[in-house]
Amino acid sequence: MTSIMYKFPNVYNLFLKIIHRKKLSERYKFISKIIGKNKRVLDLGCGTCLLFNYLDKSCSYQGWDLNKNFINKNKNNLNVKLKNVFDYKDYPENDVIVISDLLHHVVPRHDELIKKAKKKTKKLIIIEPTVGINIIGTKTKFLKIVNKLIDKILSDDDGINSFEDRSKWFEKKESVHKFFMKFNPKLIKEFGLDYIVVLE
Ligand SMILES: C[S@@+](CC[C@H](N)C(=O)[O-])C[C@H]1O[C@@H](n2cnc3c(N)ncnc32)[C@H](O)[C@@H]1O
Numbered sequence: 162m163t164s165i166m167y168k169f170p171n172v173y174n175l176f177l178k179i180i181h182r183k184k185l186s187e188r189y190k191f192i193s194k195i196i197g198k199n200k201r202v203l204d205l206g207c208g209t210c211l212l213f214n215y216l217d218k219s220c221s222y223q224g225w226d227l228n229k230n231f232i233n234k235n236k237n238n239l240n241v242k243l244k245n246v247f248d249y250k251d252y253p254e255n256d257v258i259v260i261s262d263l264l265h266h267v268v269p270r271h272d273e274l275i276k277k278a279k280k281k282t283k284k285l286i287i288i289e290p291t292v293g294i295n296i297i298g299t300k301t302k303f304l305k306i307v308n309k310l311i312d313k314i315l316s317d318d319d320g321i322n323s324f325e326d327r328s329k330w331f332e333k334k335e336s337v338h339k340f341f342m343k344f345n346p347k348l349i350k351e352f353g354l355d356y357i358v359v360l361e
Contacts, residue, residue, distance in 0.1 A: 162313050162318060162320065163318055163319065163320030164312065164313060164314055164315055164316055164317065164318040164319075164320075165314065165315060166315065166316060166317075167228055167230070167231075167318065167319050167320055168230060169230065170209045170230060170231050170234045173208065173209055173231070174209055174211065176316075177211070180354070181353055181354060184352065184353030184354070185211075185353075186215070187352075187353075188288065188352050188353065188355065188357065189211060189212055189214070189215035190215055191352065191357065192212065192215070192259065192261075192286055192288070192357065193212075193215040193216050193217065195284075195286060195348075195359060196216065196217070196220065196257050196259075196284075196286070197217065198217045198219045198220065199217075199219045199220065200217075200220045200221075200256040200257050201220070201221045201223075201253070201254065201255045201256045201257070202216060202220050202221065202222050202223070202255065202256070202257050202258075202259060203223050203224075203225070203252060203253060203255040203257070203258045203259070203282070204222065204223070204224040204225070204258075204259045204261070205225055205246040205258060205259065205260050205263060205274075205278065206225070206226055206246055206260065206261070206262070206263030206266065206267075207224025207225060207226050207231070207241060208226060208228070208231055208261075208262070209231050209234065209235070210222075210224050210231075210235050210239055210241065212259060212261065213239060221240070222239065222240055223240045223241070223242065223253055223255075224239065224240070224241040224242070225241070225242050225243075225244040225245075225246055226241070226243070226244075227243060227244070227245055227319075227321050228319065228320070228321070229243060246260075246263065246267070246274060247267075247270065247274070249277045249278075249281065252278075252281045255281070255282055256282070256283055256284065257282060257283070257284045257285075257286060258278045258281065258282040258284070258285050258286070259286045259287075259288075260274070260275075260278060260285065260286070260287045260288070261286075261287075261288040262288055262289065262290070262355075264287065264289050264330075265289065265290065265317075265327055265330035266317070266319055266321070266322045266327060267322060268322075268326045268327060268329050268330050269326060269329065271330075275287070275344060275360070279344075279360055283361065284359065284360070284361050285359070285360040285361075286357070286358070286359055287341070287356075287357070287358040287359075287360070288352075288355050288356070288357055288358075289337060289341075289355060289356055289358070290337075290354055290355050290356075291334040291337055291338075291351065291354060291355060291356055292332075292333075292334065292354065308328075309324050312324050312327070334351075337356060338356065341356060341358045344358075344360050345360075346358045346359060346360055347359045347360065347361045
């Protein structure tokens, strides 16, 4: 099953605006500043390609995602491909790779994705929520079931990865921070509900 967010690109964008409010555009502006001008950007798990709108016009953009609804919406205007982010050998030449809000979807391969993507670029920018996906806690069996239902109907079920794997993503902000610190980041910054991490 795929949640309502991943069925309809406009619903996805609306949910993000509701969740992040003004921090949403601020975070893309912040990242675009880090990316700079005249850069070839590869956006892995690009979703609805929100990042593209904030890039300097001198940059080139390629987005990969496995969600047909998202890719079809953008395929006439943008360089987007229905591709699996684990197809490392097909990554195009690039200056910057962006992995925004994707890592917790691809557990248990999140660590591998960072290491491989890092080898394929000069600059890797990661955005990831500071909190886990079990938004109402997991103390009782009942809460666990409700979490799964919310995930399936409304939130993170992308139709590609499993709830059980996603649930293994860190529950605490401190653990997410510790995970990123092992990659010796050039920058790690708390930004609204997310961490922005830069590896070079
Ligand atoms: C939370 S969305 C993030 C979208 C966008 N990067 C953003 O920040 O708004 C996660 C995206 O990753 C995509 N995705 C998950 N696993 C993938 C995979 N193995 N290959 C390509 N895309 C994947 C999903 O389809 C979804 O669009």
